[in-house]
Amino acid sequence: MRLATYNVEWFSNLFDRNGVMLEDGGWSARYNVTRADQLGSLGIVFTAMDADAVMIIEAPDNNRRHKTVAMLEAFAARYGLRTRKALLGYENETQQEIALLYDPDKLSAEHDPIGLPDEPVEGVSSPRFDSSYKIDLNIDATLDVVRFSKPPLEVAMTTAAGTKVRLIGVHVKSKAPHGAESEAQIKRLAIENRRKQLAQCIWLRERVLEHLRAKESLIVMGDFNDGPGIDEYEKLFGRSGVEIVLGWDEPHETRLFDPHARVAFGKKLAAMPATARFYLDDKGAYFSALLDYIMVSPDIRAKGPRWRIWHPFDDPGCYRVPELREALLTASDHFPVTVDVDL
Structure with missing residues (x-):
């Protein structure tokens, strides 16, 4: 089975206010990319990935006028994808939903949030993510x-073989220091927002431990906007949100595993993997970063899963196919991450 996480930059802007797909020559939210070009590129990428389920980060917005599930299923139908069924958890107010697009012939999935409202009960459950x-x-x-x-998307997934797996789709983001007018204010707000981001990761880690204690197979996947070299404040806090969720310093039986995180955080002289590529106007150059992860529980790691970052330059298979290479660059500023594992 192949599972994927993919942050699609401003997927919502590829549909009109009524949820109709805009496959036209109008500009998308990506620089110098039309909506038709971005949609066509996404169709190529999703087809090439051929995943059984894709955790979509920044999925189209869900509101009174248009629905995330309907828009994703229309996208799948337009490009003939077998991942033709969509699932949405808690909607949010950022126009960037977290949703699962999956092949109903290979698995069943339902939004299955756990937790208690507001106040945690020690030894029972941490608060619900909403x-x-x-x-x-x-x-x-x-x-x-x-x-x-x-709020993270919590999925109860059952494969066609009857294997039950918990998925948690994540988009953790530290807000920019909006409203700051001085260097001191920028620094104060940046540190405050980083603290909130780490607190969200601590909250998520509590949920991870609850699943592991229950002996449940678990995969945490998505965009953490955190990792080596992300900002100048990472050393201030001692460890990143990614390390917190992984349980970096905890006993092996309670750790999650992602090989790219292991390289990035564990071997400082190793070549750094990257899942995203941004153009910096002030530098006139591109900046690459490792932001997207698929973290698996010990029992899934024992099955020998194989990870892949679909990077147009770093992955030979992607680079050798010009159509796919260009599609990856056009579709989003992030690249998909997949894991192949026997479930």
């Missing part, structure tokens, strides 16, 4: 309230 989490962010003996702007 509620709030209380933690002392500033070490001032006062509990701060943390919320997800994009």
Whole structure:
């Protein structure tokens, strides 16, 4: 079985206000890319991946006028994808939903959130992801309230072979320091937002431990916007949100595993894998980063899964096919990550 995570930059802008696909010459939200070009490129990428399920980060917006599930299923039908069934969890207010697009012949999936409203109960469950989490962010003996702007998607998946797996789709993001007018304000807000991001990862880690204690197979996948070299504040906090969710320093039986994270965080002289590529106007150059992960529980790791970053330059298979290479560059500023595993 092949599972994927893919952040599709402003997927929502490829549909009109009524949810109709805009496969035309109008500009998409990507620089110098038309909506038809982006949609066609996405069709090529999804077809080439041939995944059984794709966790889509920044899926089309869900609101009163248009629905994420209907838009994704229309996209799948237009490009003849076998991942033709869509699933949405909690909708959010950012126009960037987290959704699963999957092949119903290979698996069944349902949104199955767990947790308790607001207040955690020790030894029972952490709060639901659409509620709030209380933690002392500033070490001032006062509990701060943390919320997800994009609540993770919790999926109960059953494969055609009858294997049950829990999936958690994640888009953790530290807000830019909007409203700051001085260097001191920018620094203060940046640190405050990074603290909130780490708190969200601590919350997510609690959920991971709950699943592992229940002996459930688990895959956490998505965009963490965090990792080596992301910003100048990473050393201030000692460890990243990615390391927190993985359980980096915890016993092996409670750790999640992602080989790209292992390279990036464990071997400082190794070539750094990358899943995203951004153009920096002030530098006149591209910046690459490792932001997207597929983390698996120990029992799934024992099955010998194989990971792949569909990078147009770093992956030989992608580079050798010009149509796919160009499609990956046109479709999004992130590249898909897949894992192949016997489930």
